[in-house]
Amino acid sequence: MEVKQLSRREREKLRQRQEMLAAALDLFSQKGYHNVSMAEIAQKAEFAIGTLYKFFQNKEDLYKALLLELCEEFEVSISQAIEQPQDEVEKLRSFIRAKTEVVRRNLPVIRLYLAESRGASFNIKAGLDDEIRNRFYLSLEKIAAIFASGIKNHRFKNIADPYYLAVALASVIDATLLLWLDAPERHPYPENPDTILDLFFKGLLEP
Amino acid sequence: MEVKQLSRREREKLRQRQEMLAAALDLFSQKGYHNVSMAEIAQKAEFAIGTLYKFFQNKEDLYKALLLELCEEFEVSISQAIEQPQDEVEKLRSFIRAKTEVVRRNLPVIRLYLAESRGASFNIKAGLDDEIRNRFYLSLEKIAAIFASGIKNHRFKNIADPYYLAVALASVIDATLLLWLDAPERHPYPENPDTILDLFFKGLLEP
Amino acid sequence: MEVKQLSRREREKLRQRQEMLAAALDLFSQKGYHNVSMAEIAQKAEFAIGTLYKFFQNKEDLYKALLLELCEEFEVSISQAIEQPQDEVEKLRSFIRAKTEVVRRNLPVIRLYLAESRGASFNIKAGLDDEIRNRFYLSLEKIAAIFASGIKNHRFKNIADPYYLAVALASVIDATLLLWLDAPERHPYPENPDTILDLFFKGLLEP
Amino acid sequence: MEVKQLSRREREKLRQRQEMLAAALDLFSQKGYHNVSMAEIAQKAEFAIGTLYKFFQNKEDLYKALLLELCEEFEVSISQAIEQPQDEVEKLRSFIRAKTEVVRRNLPVIRLYLAESRGASFNIKAGLDDEIRNRFYLSLEKIAAIFASGIKNHRFKNIADPYYLAVALASVIDATLLLWLDAPERHPYPENPDTILDLFFKGLLEP
DNA sequence: TATGAATGAGGCTTCATTCAT
DNA sequence: AATGAATGAAGCCTCATTCAT
Incomplete structure (x- = not known):
């Protein structure tokens, strides 16, 4: 090594x-x-x-390094979670669990990450944040692949483009996280990934 | 007048x-x-x-005025949309249409609004942005009320807390918007609100 | 008229x-x-x-007008006080009384006047305040004349240049005023001019 | 050291x-x-x-440092001068000599010091100049103590409150200094402290 | 004639970055 | 190699003064 x-x-x-x-x-x-x-x-x-x-080299460089490091951790965690040989439903559960876990470990940066990954940031001069954005999109595509696979396997209904499904799932997780960050006691973070998945599965699963 | x-x-x-x-x-x-x-x-x-x-009065004041103005427009549009005497499903459709419309009219600010309303901003000194955050939460509660009413009327399954449902719906809309903002031609904004609603309805509606 | x-x-x-x-x-x-x-x-x-x-014409002009007006009142009061046909001691008493009276009427400005007349001011650009300074010196000369006359008349000992005596008397009055302005209850302003004069007379008067 | x-x-x-x-x-x-x-x-x-x-830290801080430095020098000089084991008359002479000496060494600031110590200044925000004012009053009290002691020892007549005497002496010195600053050749600064003391002593000293 | 909106120079202060030690 | 003092550009904001109405 x-x-x-x-x-x-x-x-x-x-x-x-x-x-x-x-x-x-x-x-x-x-x-x-x-x-x-x-x-x-x-x-x-x-x-x-x-x-x-x-x-x-400079302040921006430091900030970028920070975010890339964070990105790295996110990606590793999530890749590991969904690369296990599981069925699609279980993979999505693992994804939610992994994301939750990473968040728990990186609480202070969550807002930063969300800001940067979702595009509401102007901390980095135009063009420099492309890498981070791209890596975010890449990890979304991994989730999309799960949905695609599920649709192909007839475990999921084909109600929308898989990429949209991935975006929707990720955004619902983030929203739940933010809710919890703002008022942890009023909006406790759901321990069970199914709390979030139900929103999708009750309709996505074939009868 | x-x-x-x-x-x-x-x-x-x-x-x-x-x-x-x-x-x-x-x-x-x-x-x-x-x-x-x-x-x-x-x-x-x-x-x-x-x-x-x-x-x-100062730079921050100008920024705040900007956001409040936007807030105002959001709220008026959305309130009008959901205050019509319609059934719950139609109200949600109107909500999505209204939100889409406002976004179309206010394209440049969308990122600003999302940043401020979702908490990833440090532009405003602590405490000053409470108003904007609160107004955002209030409008979420109006959507939550629609879900609650639908659940009570047995039009919707009781699969989650209505507030969570509202948060989830709003976040999915935002995510779709951001996707479109980033790459309008690759991710065209869905004209039909059902594209988004289906994600929820296929599971929410009683069989 | x-x-x-x-x-x-x-x-x-x-x-x-x-x-x-x-x-x-x-x-x-x-x-x-x-x-x-x-x-x-x-x-x-x-x-x-x-x-x-x-x-x-401008801010400075306004300030100068203010001070000249004040100067005017000081001068008129003091001139009237010491132009009465009295002996020198009585003239000095009148002077102290008049100055006290003007101060009472113009309380808020006293600090301004002292600053400008004594030279500790930088409010007016160099050269512009000469008039005020000069008028202050002129009025001092009137007091000096009283001392000179008293010395000539052998009412006063010739212990110092009359102009110095005038300056000393004026400065003691001002100091007493400032003391009173800072803490009116601890340092009450002497009603009787002799309280101040004694300081000088007990030594100035011929035995 | x-x-x-x-x-x-x-x-x-x-x-x-x-x-x-x-x-x-x-x-x-x-x-x-x-x-x-x-x-x-x-x-x-x-x-x-x-x-x-x-x-x-800021402009005001710089200004304050300047004045405090000057204050310090004044106080040290004057304390040294009057702490010698001398009789009261000699102490007052030393005081006048010391004050004159400090002034000679600090010519440019004299006006500043007078302005701040006598209250005609608005350079420092309310409250910050209290220290300077207080230290000025404290040094006046040391002079007052000399007068009090002299009165107790029957070297001085009890013609006025010792604090008033101190204030009067200090103000006469200042006035003489200002006169000299304005026109050094017309009003030369008296080398001999008795020139100033005479004004007081001719009456203060017991026969 | 009186008004007060508009101007923009200039003041204070911060902070990313450099470089001599 | 590590340091941190020194730099100065640039930002926010105030306010004396002007001038069109």
Whole structure:
């Protein structure tokens, strides 16, 4: 494995990078990109500003790295969840569970992620956020593939384009998450993925 | 009508305010709150900066006015749509049609509105955006009431809390809109509200 | 008298000017020259800004007019007080009484007057305040003349240059006034001019 | 001595701070607080504006630092002068000498100091200048104590409240200083403190 | 003549980024 | 290699003054 060949120096660097990203993440998710200064991040990460700039070309670069890292975790989790050899219904359940789990682990960034993935962000200059958007779309396509497969297998009714179905499912999960973030006690997050799936399945499943 | 009694001066002022809001809207929705300067807005609106400040106390105030104006239009449209004496299904169709219509008319702001209403924004200092968030929740409750009524009338199955249903419907509409905004030709916006409703109805309607 | 020949129009103008000066005086003395805007003055005087500019060329001009008016009152009062045919001691008593009286009538401006007359002001661009400073010095010379006369008449010991004596007396009066302005109840203003004069007389008077 | 333990870095910082204060002092005393911009100060001190803000939180803070520094020097000088074991008359002489000396060394700020200490200033927002005012009053009380002691020892006649005597003495010194500042050649500053003291002593001293 | 809306220069302050140590 | 002091462009906002009505 490549990982083992990292020298002590390189491992140290990676650790420092992670600390910087963690500090930045914390601040960005609390106050938003434009309300956090590089000095603030440096101080929280306990490095000098100059060191920050050794690791990231500029503020935007740091932000992008942050989001890509997050993206990565999302994708890995979700890919693992749906790549198991299961039937389509079970895959969707796993997807919902995985997404919920990642959210639980990354609570502070959820808003950032939603903003960036859904397009309501202007933190990144035009064109730079394409990568993140594209990766989001790619993971949607994996879900769409499940629906497509389910339709092909006659487990689902063919009531809509699979991609639309995937978008709809993802957006309902996100909406539920936001509801819960805003008022956790009034809108408890459903432990059982079927709470969300029912909305779709009661109609999607063949009789 | 009160409107007719506005003096020429007052009408002129209103028109100027609208021009300022329009310029600001255009810029904000293209570049985001923090990437637009007051000088830029003033120039686009063809007023002096000082004049901008005669109409709006500060940048945040201008932004808030923009969003409230949009809020207003959303609410009026949607209220009118669902207050007709119709059955629940038809009301939901009207809701989707109305929301689509407003979006069509306010294309540039949609991202702004979604960001603010869904919570991924840090443009407004804590506490100031409560009004917008609250009004968003209130309109969701009107939709929830339709679902509740439908459930009570046995037109809908009781598969989930009406508020969740409303949130889910609204989020699916938004997701569809965003899809269309990103790639209008690949993801054309469905003219027929049933395209979206089917997702819910095929399961919600009693057999 | 010229005054009687003022037309109704002219009298009206004069009254308006006085109202503007009164409003400005009130604000300047409360908040200082640089913390008062022309708009504020106009509003308090219940005129339009443009009207203010019909009467005074600019902000500085208005301020200067204010101070000159104040100067005028000081001078008239003090001149009247010391031009009576009295002996020197009585003249100084009259001077202190008159100054006290004017202060009582112009309480809000005292700080302004002291600042300008004593040189601690930067409200007026260099050179413009010369007139005020000069008039202040002129009135000091009138007091100096009293001391000189007293010395010549052997009522006063010749312990210092009369001008220094005048400056000393004026400054002691001002200091007493400031003390009283800062804490009226702890440092009541002396009703009897001899309270101040004693400081000088017990030494000045020939045995 | 603590002073020697300052690192080179700290000494450098202190020197820079002094340069900034010197530049600010020069400008403020020439043109007044409101007629000097931070850009002007930065340029005169030959630093970037941002550097100015590294040392002082804002313009007002810089101004306050300036005055406090001056305050400090005044107080130290005057305290030293009057804490010698001398009789009351000699103490007052020392006080006048010390005050004169400090003034000579701080010529440019004298007007600023007088303005702030005597209350004719609106440069500092309400409440912030209390410290300066209070320290001024405290030093007056030290002088008052000398008079009180002299009265108790029957060296001085009990012709007035000691605090009034202190205020009167201080104000006469200030007035003499201002006279000299305005026209040094016409009103030379008296080298001998007795020139000022005579005004008081000829009456204060018991026969 | 009186008005007050419109102007825009200029002030204060922040902060991303650089670079000498 | 790491540091953080220094930089200065750029942003927000105020307000004296003008001028068309």
